[in-house]
Amino acid sequence: MSFSIDAGDLIAGLAFLLSSYATWQTVSFNKKQKTLVESQEKLNNLLLEKESEDALKEKRADLSASFIKLGSSKYRLKIWNKGSATAKNVRIEFPEGNDVIDDSELTDKFPLESLERHQSVELIAFVHHQTKRKHVVRLIWEDDYQSHNEKQSYPTL
Known part of the structure; x- marks a missing residue:
């Protein structure tokens, strides 16, 4: 029983490796995107909090x-x-x-x-x-x- 590797097998193997690399890059990108969205949400919440504090300050005398x-x-x-x-x-x-x-x-x-x-x-x-x-x-x-x-x-x- 001998295995022979022809051009189709080589192309399929390279396609599998390329697909695995692309999947790993997508997962890595999605993790970075998730942390970016979370930090953007925190910044938006801080900005909303600051705006509401400023609105309250406009109503206050000191x-x-x-x-x-x-x-x-x-x-x-x-x-x-x-x-x-x-x-x-x-x-x-x-x-x-x-x-x-x-x-x-x-x-x-x-x-x-x-x-x-x-x-x-x-x-x-x-x-x-x-x-x-x-x-x-x-x-x-x-x-x-x-x-x-x-x-x-x-x-x-």
Whole structure:
């Protein structure tokens, strides 16, 4: 029993090897394609998350307070909105007591109906030698994101 290899057998063998190589390349390509699709899906999800966070930031106001010095002995407590949205019904409280802002100044200006983006309001501060250097200010407001926002600030002289 002898085996003879003719040209047809040789061509069939080469076709089988070429087909096996093509199948291996296809499987390898499909694995790479799958990881690419997965990473693209992750990127799309991150982008959607970032876009939704940006949309929420557009609805938020962000209030802050600090003392500013005018001249040699004049001070103001400045309340400003550094957020993207308008703050409405702005109120101010001093949880540890208020010995620096006159009550009439507070009742004249607060509650403030609205505080636009980058807008500020200044309150005259009466500073003397016994005035403590650090104060606690609680800012309360409403915006398009939430009906009750609250932030404590610690302005210092």
